[in-house]
Amino acid sequence: MKELIYPFDSKFILRKRRAIKKQLLADGTARIKKKIAVLGGSTTDDIVSALELFLLNFGIEPEFYQSEYNKFYEDAVFGSPELDNFAPDIIYIHTTSRNLTMLPESPAETPEQIQERLNNQYEYFQTIWTSLIEKFSCPIIQNNFELPLFRHTGNYDGWGYSGTGAFINRLNVMFSDYARRNNGFYINDINYLSSAVGLTKWHDAEAWFLYKYAMRAEVMPDVAYSVACIIKSVYGRNQKVIDLDLDNTLWGGVIGDDGVEGIDLGVETAVGQSFVEFQTFIKKYKNYGVLLAVCSKNAEENALAGLNHPSSVLKPDDFVSIKANWNSKDLNIEESASEIGLLADSFVFVDDNPAECAIIEAQFPNVPTVNLTSVSDAMYKLSRGGFFEVTSISKDDLNRSEMYSANAKRNAQQKSFSNYQDYLLSLDMNASITDFLPVYLQRITQLTNKSNQFNVTTKRYSESEMKTVAESPYHIRLCGQLADKFGDNGVVSVVIGRCDDKTLHVDLWLMSCRVLKRDMELAMLDELVRQCRERGIEKIIGYYYKTPKNNMVAELFASFGFENISRSENGDSVWCLDITSYAEKNHVIKVNEKEFSHE
C-alpha cells in the first residue's frame, strides 16, 4: 500500500489507522505470523499500532504483547507469566533517554565516578538482554538513545564529563559494541532518527507529562517504520534489486540527443558532480549484495556508451541486467526479473520521470518507486526507505553480483549445446553436501528466510531456532554448496529432515533459484537417502504447503518418484518415498570429491 511506503504521511496514518488496518487485512495477502513482545519504558500503544500497519504491509501479521507501562526491566529480569506464555518470536525494547536512571548529577563527580555510572547504566540494560536471551533465545531489537533537547552547560554538555549528551553518546557506543558481538541483537537507531527529524520536532515534554509519550506522537510512525524494517529484514523480506533509469537519473541530459560527450557527468560541473555522487552512493549498495539493473528508454549502444563514460562510476559490468530499449518499463522489469531469477516484487525502481514511476506502481503495487527530483532527495528516500535494511552480512552478500554475472556466462554456453545433459557435464560441477557447519549457520538461516519459490514448506527459522536444529540428534541436515567452472555459487540448498523411528519427515527443502535445472536437487536427494539408510530409516515423507510463490515445486516430490498420499483443497499435498529400492539419480555433479574452503 503506497500510504505505508516511505515517504509516508504520519498524520494520515495516525488518523486513519483503523481503516488502513481493515483494508490491509481484507486484501487477501498471505502473511507469515510473528509474535512480537514490546517492552516499553514509555507508552507504547501508538508505536505498536503503527508497527502493526507497516508489518502487515511487509507481509508479516504480528501478534503483540506489551509490557505494563515502564515495566520493561521487571518483565525481562523477573519474568511474567503472560510474557512466558506468549513465547515471543522477536522482542523490541522501546526505551529512550527518559529511562536513563544514572545520568551524571554534578560537576563535582570525578571521571571515575562518572565512568562507574556509565558501567552501571550499561549493566542495567545488559542484565535485561542476558535474561531475555536465556529465556527466549529470539532476536532482540533495542533502541539506542536520543540526545535531550535541553542543555544546562551549552556545548560543554556534549563533551564534558558531567554532560548528559556526552554520557548518552558514550552509552550508545557501548550498545553498538554489544550488538556487534551478539548475533540476533539489533540496534534501532533512534539517535540517527531523532537527528534526521530534528530534536525540536522529536521531543514533546508535554506529551511525556500527559501521556508518558517519550516522543511527539507525529514521529512515532517513523520509529515504528524503522523497527518494522529491521523485523522484515530479519525475516528475509528485503528488496533485492535497484532498477535505475539512465538519462537525468545516472547522468544529466539525454544521451540520445546530447551524445556521450554532451551528458553532464563528472566533477567539473555542479550537476555533473551530483551524478558522480549519486552513482558512488548506488555502487555502495552493490558492495552489500544488492543487485543493480538498468531500465532505460534508449538505444542500447547509447546506454552502454554512457556507462563507459570516463567519469561514470558505474560500469556496464556492475549491472546484472541492462534493459535499454523502447518497450514499456513494466515489461522491462518483468524481463529483468525473470533473467535474474527473482520476482519483480523484489525490485526498487528509480526514475526521474514521475509518469514512469506511476506506470510501475500501477502494474506492481509492491514495488517501491523513487522519483528522483534531485540526487540528494533520491539518496534520502533510499536511506530512509529501509528497502535494503542490513541485519547481517554473509560472504554471499559480498559476492552476489559476481555470481549473477557468472550465470549470464553459463546461459551463453548453454546455447552451444544441443543436448542439455552435455551442457550440464560441460559445466564441471562440484558440490559439497554437509551437515550445518557453524560457519554457514548464518547463511543457512538467511537463505531459509528469504527463499520463496523453490521452497516446499516455506518454514522460517530465527538464528536461534536454526542453532537448536543444528545441535539436535533427531534431525538430518543437509547444506549444499555448488561450484562449477564459472564460479562458486556458495550455499544454495538446505534440507532439514526430522527422524521419527523408521520415518523421516521433510520439514524444509529449499534451493536458490540461481541453480535451477542443474540437478542439484537430485544430488541432495541422493545424499538424504544415503544418510537415512545409515540411520535405518525406510521411508521419507515430503510435504508441500502451497503459497502464492512456490508453485514451481508443487510437483517436486512427484518428480523425485514419491507417491502421493493426500491432496488438500487448499493445494497442500503429502508425499511418501520408500527408499529400500532407491537408485541414485544425480549423474552430472561430483559430490564431496573436491575440497571446499570453509573459511
Next chain:
Amino acid sequence: MNKNEIIKRLTDVFRDIFDDDSIIITEKTTANDIDDWDSIEHINLIGAVEEEFGMRFKMREVSGMKNVGEMINIIAERGN
C-alpha cells in the same frame, strides 16, 4: 468560526479515528457514548483534533474536558 462548522469538521475527525461513519456528535457527547473511546484513543483524538484545527490544548484542558461541548468552546476560542 461558528459552532456548526466546528461540529462538522470535528465529526470527520471522530469518524476517522474510530473508523465509524455513523458517529454523530453533539455538545453533550462524552467518552461513554462511543465504544472505542478509551484513554489511548483519547490521546489520538486530541492529537488529530489539534492537527485539524491547527492549535494545541493546554495540559489542564486535555484532562479536564467533560464533553465535546467544552472541546468545541476551546476550539472556537483558539482554533483555525
